[in-house]
Amino acid sequence: MKVLVVGANGQIGKHLVTFIQEKEGMEARAMIRKEEQASFFKELGAETALVDLEDDIDPIAKAAEGVDAVVFTAGSGPHTGKDKTIMIDLDGAVKTIEAAKKAGVKRFVMISSFDTRRKAIQEATESFAPYVAAKHYADEWLKDTDLEYTIIHPGMLTNDDGTGQVKIGQDLDIEKVPREDIARVIVSTLENDATIGKEFQVVGGNQSVTDAVKST
């Protein structure tokens, strides 16, 4: 299985490409914005595709050609300018979805925010709400397609070492979760077709990633 990782140079993305390259029968194509980001991925033996997510759909579709799945884990993050929130977290995500369709890739894994429902937008702080709204509309766009999607809603992301153990569910209380463990959840999701058409929250916990993903 070849996987296009959009946002490969991000903190989840780097863990993800690393894990994919370690997996038998899986390989990654890292979509990156700058040539100088390539060496990290080349050292892992991964392919790279140089595309700016603010470009049009076609170059993204070209990067997606011949892969079996697309993972969207790009993000401006909640603390960048709000112009990037709409251009990357919403428009970049939608263009990636459309690119997957164009390239004939059916499987799509979206890394979303912990809660992107209407209520979460309304209850978010004024500075966080635009990010939640952007992720909401990206998720809605994906759910309205015929793609074989899974939407992963991580809790408060940390750079702590992963434990390989998480808690997965719906309507969880928000808790911390290492980015490294989210990357493991993504790999496990790609390996488990029962996750297709589903969305779930992930926080730190004490169930193995494999078992937790199976339980969705």
Add this chain to the structure above:
Amino acid sequence: MKVLVVGANGQIGKHLVTFIQEKEGMEARAMIRKEEQASFFKELGAETALVDLEDDIDPIAKAAEGVDAVVFTAGSGPHTGKDKTIMIDLDGAVKTIEAAKKAGVKRFVMISSFDTRRKAIQEATESFAPYVAAKHYADEWLKDTDLEYTIIHPGMLTNDDGTGQVKIGQDLDIEKVPREDIARVIVSTLENDATIGKEFQVVGGNQSVTDAVKST
């Protein structure tokens, strides 16, 4: 015909409520954010509804109860903070659309931006692109509903006195158009059911508003 004007206190909105109140058989309900904005509309004999567009769908739906049409002409404008672009131009618009559905109002007129197609997002300047993207997604959301919509794409808005004459079409060159004339186009659109399911651009021109709207 009773019309809920969302964004009534805006520059187009004030002209629009004025024209609606002057029309035989038409009356406006002005949706406004602050109580002190009410006097302008009360003097015109229009109803008012006090709702913040950043609130949830329910209060907007309540404001839409019993009207025959909703006009969305609220806008953060292209030069406010990009947080407001997503919260008002996109999320405010979508909540208004959902509110119309909830209140059982079928007719919906959206005041969009001159060109909200994918190409326009890609070709916009970095500072303008988030606004175009927000309007793009609001328009897409509306077109995906069963509402009887019309999407109006005005050219460069000015505060010049209206002339009552415009040019309407698809793929026009962008030119100036007074906000007052856009308000006239909205009234004419509400009076003309042949505009349902259509979208068109409006710039300054030399055809009467009534004839131009008929030609869509």
